[in-house]
């Protein structure tokens with residue numbers, strides 16, 4: 001899935017170029033009819049700038065890949081309609097049906113491009129403006145889909161809360177607090193795998209939706225995140241800020257709603273806060289909470 005604002009904006013810009021490219025192509029098509037160069041022109045599809053742009057586009061995740069595939073199909077269909085129209089003109093056999101075919105192909109192509117643009121714009125709006133991470137709304141929307149994509153692995157929720165964050169705001173001001181949130185978001189992006197996703201859940205809380213084959217694997221990842229955050233200070237201007245986080249981890253059970261899993265992760269995290277912070281707590285199937293140590 002295309003996740004950050006820069007990636008999404010770059011793709012949107014390319015999709016706009018793709019639409020513009022086909023206005024130019026239409027003009028070239030008319031020109032080749034007028035100046036009688038139809039017979040000498042190479043197959044427009046092979047040298048089409050749009051084809052190159054499409055090949056350069058990056059579809060990460062099944063939704064994007066599906067949109068891209070629909071555009072590819074519509075694009076080659078569009079060129080086929082153009083080829084047929086030119087051939088019919090060359091043979092002096094052009095009919096209204098050839099023109100209609102081109103018109104329909106153009107409409108299908110622009111609808112396909114528009115569909116991906118809408119998806120991307122929607123996703124962009126769901127990104128948290130401070131950290132550029134997807135926000136809670138997107139997690140609500142794609143939770144079921146993420147579970148379906150687990151590919152035989154278990155899905156875990158890691159609920160992470162910065163320890164004593166109020167003190168950072170109170171000591172250094174909200175701008176520094178904001179910088180800490182941004183830096184932590186970046187650290188999460190750097191540390192987790194592509195198949196996992198970090199969300200800003202609200203305030204100073206983050207959620208990581210994680211895939212792992214076993215509880216042990218998920219706990220190890222949580223512990224690694226916790227240690228990485230505590231060990232590496234956040235640099236901001238002349239400041240070096242050491243922060244710690246407390247994590248509540250739990251496995252998503254079959255058929256559970258997001259609220260049910262969140263409640264368990266929250267209870268685990270809360271226990272971690274009560275018992276000292278800077279730790280990972282795991283809630284198992286029986287509802288027992290234990291501290292993850294290795």
Ligand SMILES: Nc1nc2c(ncn2[C@@H]2O[C@H](COP(=O)(O)OP(=O)(O)OP(=O)(O)O)[C@@H](O)[C@H]2O)c(=O)[nH]1
Pocket residue numbers: 130161162163164165166167169173174175176177178181202203204273277
């Ligand atoms: N700078 C900044 N602060 C925020 C943001 N969202 C929430 N906060 C602050 O996060 C702080 C959370 O404080 P508390 O809920 O008391 O928790 P804490 O100080 O982290 O303490 P523990 O969670 O108990 O370890 C509050 O001061 C909020 O104002 C934000 O977007 N930017």
